[in-house]
Amino acid sequence: MSRTLTEGPRQRRSSRALTALILALGLLAMVISGCSSIPVTGPVGTLPARNLAAEDEAPNFNVTGPTGGESPDRIVRGFFRGGLSAADNYAVAREYMTPELAASWDATERTLVVDNDPEFEQVDDAEDHLTADVRVTRILDGSGVRQDRPKGENTELEFSLRRVDGEWRLSKAPNGIVVESSSFEYAFSPVTLYFYSDSKLSTLVPDVRWMAKRQGRSAAVATALLEGPAPYLKKAVYSAFPEGSKLSRASVPVENKVATVDVPESVLTDASDETRQRMLLQLERSLVDSVNVNSVQLTADQNAVEVGPRLNEPRINPAPDGAMVGLRGDEVVRYEDGALRQVEGGDKVGTALSDPTMSPVQEAYAVLTGGSRQLKLLTQDASVRTLFKGTQLVAPSYDSHSWVWTAQAVPGSPVLAVRAAGGSPVRLEGAWLGKGTVTGLRVSADGTRLAVTVKRSDGDHLLIAGIQRDKNGKPVGLATPLELTLSVKANRVAWASDSELVVTAPGPKNKVVAEQVSLERRSSTWTMLLGMTSLAVAPGTDRAAIAVVNDETVLAREGTTWRQVAKELGVNDLSYRG
Structure with a gap:
């Protein structure tokens, strides 16, 4: 029996309390019997950084198959628990299925991370037809691409059952697994694929995925790399491998910590030695950083591949120098080692200045004037x-291709990119921008990604979208963004590395909290500062984050605390390059 799930009444056949008790007891049993060293709960921000290569890739959750006599709802619960173990292609979860479903079910199509105990219902009073209501906080697709659901997304899953040898078994179930948020990071861990920032293939850009801890992850990493970048990086990064590349065989054997990646000869037919070397470098960085290997051997149909002499290593996590720009009243100034230095022409930019930034590649400055109504450029030769010109312009970002970015903080307004040399602005629009107001933005140091804070009716959001450019570096579009969960108010964003960002909402009278948001690990909050009016964060380096409090006191972040480095300079709106 089936019907449209949004139609008609349904009868409740389980209680939240019973479900919670059974799931809690089941998880406790797994921990006691098989995973006593693995904690399963903890507050956000308490996990230490991990050595991914040293992690156990196949943790033992000690989940078990059905023992006999289970009711339909217990079969579904057992199926959920079985998804924690990826061993033998999720063999335990398949034990809860009919032979036909066990043969066709795809465990890796998606992963739903939930933060509530499922509520089970019978459909039309049919014992063999159940739904489970879950609140999804994160979704992983089949390639491990993460999409957060910051506010939780109620999702209904449908199951059908029939008896096999007198026992209930699932005959219909959605592809993929369901994992409680408290267990997610013990069943999954991040792996980092690398793609190139441009056709010169000189800088590597991280593409973080989440994959189950299981044997054979080297093959999963290589397969995902060959399939290409995540949706939010589409047409924004490059691969040395041609589109459509695949492995010759399903496995990537590892012997003496050397991974052998075998591709069809056709993948390499038109590739120069330099391109082959770039392929190898891309594989090496992705596999060595993500699984427990030291090097990679590239083969074509199981034959050794000559890649020529070793090229220079591509850059990773490029960083600007320590130069900083700020404002002293209506004057653009440089801040160095606790002191201010005048900038030629810095006192002739205009009035009501705010939010200056610097070019990553030259001594040029972008700044808002006229109460955030004009975006101006102060060039190396002191010309302005x-x-x-617009309304409520947000703090600009200056990218490595010499384009300056901003937006009008008006609902539905597009992101704007203007070439520093002048010309008409490029308006970059998307359905996702129409759902809110851009309040802050920053381009990554490698020039491939735009981080945006957006205000919507349900709060502040952080999104990252790949920047699609033409052959001359002109922005022509933004990829479908990746959304990350925030726990603080945010209208400013900065890159702390190529995979971490810092967001905050400065205010002269507020207790301001910054949040460090990572693509690889849990987010963490920084010690709050009363009256913080600006925060400067440098990507890719160990340079201190610099905060200005009450428009006069300059603080540097050391570890998890703040130290005063200057006072009564009259400087504000400090910013590193970019």
């Missing part, structure tokens, strides 16, 4: 140029 107006790049854009």
Whole structure:
């Protein structure tokens, strides 16, 4: 029996309390019997950074198959628990299925991470037809691409059952597994694929995925790399491998910590030695950083591949120098080692200045004037140029291709990119921008990604979208963004590395909290500062984050605390390059 799930009444056949008790007891049993060293709960921000290569790739959750006599709802619960173990292609979860479903079910199509105990219902009073209501906080697709659901997304899963040898078994179930958020990081861990920032293939860009801890992850990493970047990086990064590349065989054998990646000869037919070397470098960085191997051997149909002499290593996590720009009243100044230095022409930019930034590649400055109504450029020769006029412009970002980015903090307004040399602005729109107001933005140091804070009716959101450019570096589009969960108010964003960002909402009278948001691990909050009016964060380096409090006191972050480094300078709105 089946029906449209949104139609008609349904009868409740289980209670939250019973479900919670059974799931809690089941998880406790797993921990006591098989995983006593693995904690399963803890507050956000308490996990230490991990050595991914040293992790056990196949933790033993000690989940078991059905023992006999289970009711339909207990079969579904057992199926959920069985998804924690990826051993033998999720063999335990398949034990809860009919032979036909066990043969066709795809465990890796998606992973739903939930933060509530499922509520089970019978459909039309049919014992063999159940639904489970879960609140999804994160979804992983089949390639491990993460999409957060910050507010939780109620999802209904449908199951059908029939008896096999007198016992209930699932005959219909959605592909993929369901994992409680408290167990997620013990069943999954991040792996980092690397793609190139441009056609020169000189800088590597991380593409973080989440994959089950299981034997054979080297093959999963290599397969995902060959399939190409995540949706939020589409057409924004490059691969040395041609589109459509696949492994010649399903496995990537590892012997003496050397992974052998075998591809069809056709993948390499038109590849130069340099391109082959770039392929190898891309594989090496992705596999060595993600699984327990030291090097990679590239083969074609199981034959050794000559890749030529070793090229220079591509850059990873590029960092600007320590130069900082700030404002002293209506003057653009440099801040160095606790002291201010004048900038030629810095006192002739305009009035009501705010939010200056610097070019990553030259001594040029972008700044808002006229109460955030004009975006101006102060060039190396001290000339001043107006790049854009608008309303409520957000703090600009200056990218490595010499484009300056901003937006109008008006609902539905597009992101704007203006070439520093002048010209009409490029308006970059998307359905996702129409759902809110852009309040802050920052381009990554490698020039491939735009981080955006967006205000919507349900709060502040952080999104990352790949920047699609033409052959001359002109922005032509933004990829479908990746959304990350925030726990603080945010209208400013900065890159702390190529895979971590810091967001905050400065205010002269507020207790301001910054949050460090990671693509690889749990987010963490920084010690709050009363009256923080600006925060400067440098990507890719160990340089201290610099905060200005009450428009006069400059603090540097050391470890998890703040130390005063200057006072009464009259400087504010400090920013590193970018």
